[in-house]
Amino acid sequence: MTALAAIHVALKQLGIEPDDARDLYERQTGKRSLKQMAPRELEAIVGELRRLGFKPAKKGLEGPFAKQLQALWIDAYHLGLVHDRRDSALFAFVRRQTGIEHMRWLIDAEDASKVTEALKGWMAREAGVDWSVGNHVPDWYCAPGAKVVVAQWNMLANAGQEKRDFAAFKAFVEDHAFNPLTRMKAKEWAGVMRTLGARVRRVKR
Numbered sequence: 001m002t003a004l005a006a007i008h009v010a011l012k013q014l015g016i017e018p019d020d021a022r023d024l025y026e027r028q029t030g031k032r033s034l035k036q037m038a039p040r041e042l043e044a045i046v047g048e049l050r051r052l053g054f055k056p057a058k059k060g061l062e063g064p065f066a067k068q069l070q071a072l073w074i075d076a077y078h079l080g081l082v083h084d085r086r087d088s089a090l091f092a093f094v095r096r097q098t099g100i101e102h103m104r105w106l107i108d109a110e111d112a113s114k115v116t117e118a119l120k121g122w123m124a125r126e127a128g129v130d131w132s133v134g135n136h137v138p139d140w141y142c143a144p145g146a147k148v149v150v151a152q153w154n155m156l157a158n159a160g161q162e163k164r165d166f167a168a169f170k171a172f173v174e175d176h177a178f179n180p181l182t183r184m185k186a187k188e189w190a191g192v193m194r195t196l197g198a199r200v201r202r203v204k205r
Contacts, residue, residue, distance in 0.1 A: 003042035003105045004034060010046070010054035024048065039108045043100055050101065063104045065112035069094070072119040075148045078197030079127040079155070080204035093119075127151050140182050145189025149173065152196040159203045 011021050022032040028048050029041040037045070046054075070090060077085040091103055097118050098111045106112055123129040129151040133142050140146055153169050156162040162172075170181050176195055177188040 002107060003039065003046050006046050006054075006056055006105065007034065007042065007049065009056065010049035013054055014049065014052060043105050046105060047101055056102070056104075063106050065106055065109075065115075066103045069103070069106075069112070069115055069119070072116065072123075075144075075193070076119060076123055076127075078193045078200065079123055079129070079148065079151060080197075080200045081122060081126055123148075123151070128154055138182070140184060143184065143186065143189055145186055145193060146184070149189060149192050149196060152193065152200050155200055156196065156203065161199065161203060 010016075016024070025034065025037075025045060026032050028044050029037055031037055031041065034042065034045075050056075070087065073082060073090045073093070074085060076082040082089070087103075094100060094103055094106060094115050097115045098106065100106050100111060106115070120129070120131055124131060129147050131147060141150070150169075153162060153172075154164075157164040162168065173181055173184070173192055176192045177184055179185065179188060
């Protein structure tokens with residue numbers, strides 16, 4: 001549900017008449033028409049309607065950036081950084097970064113980029129994930145899942161749980177996938193990540 005759609009649902013739910021709605025818009029943004037408002041102003045209206053008692057239906061993840069951010073959140077969980085993998089915890093993180101109340105209202109690419117960069121920066125600083133793509137890295141390492149798995153392996157090696165050895169890394173990955181390292185699919189990287197994630201979280205306790 002977009003912010004504009006949420007406003008229309010909220011007005012009906014709260015029984016707010018058109019003239020009263022326009023007064024509310026003007027108090028919040030200085031504008032009496034939704035058509036004149038920028039995305040942030042629409043979000044401000046939604047926030048005020050929530051304060052007045054609007055309760056949007058809970059339909060899980062919504063919005064153009066929801067799946068992408070959820071995937072990064074789960075990556076951070078498998079790196080032992082996030083302790084609560086639930087969507088509600090991700091929503092709280094989004095709120096802290098942007099001030100936006102819910103993922104379904106995260107419709108601006110600039111706001112989504114703030115959250116993405118905050119998550120990636122956290123994973124780079126605290127878990128050593130290398131998000132860069134250079135000219136001298138193998139193709140398989142360009143996959144986001146591969147970058148997280150390499151960081152997990154390095155964390156386990158630092159803890160003395162694995163060898164700091166490419167052959168051992170390759171053998172482990174291929175033992176937990178259907179394809180060789182050079183032809184790994186995103187779902188296979190995700191599976192290896194889950195396996196290593198359980199071990200990383202035990203080490204970090």
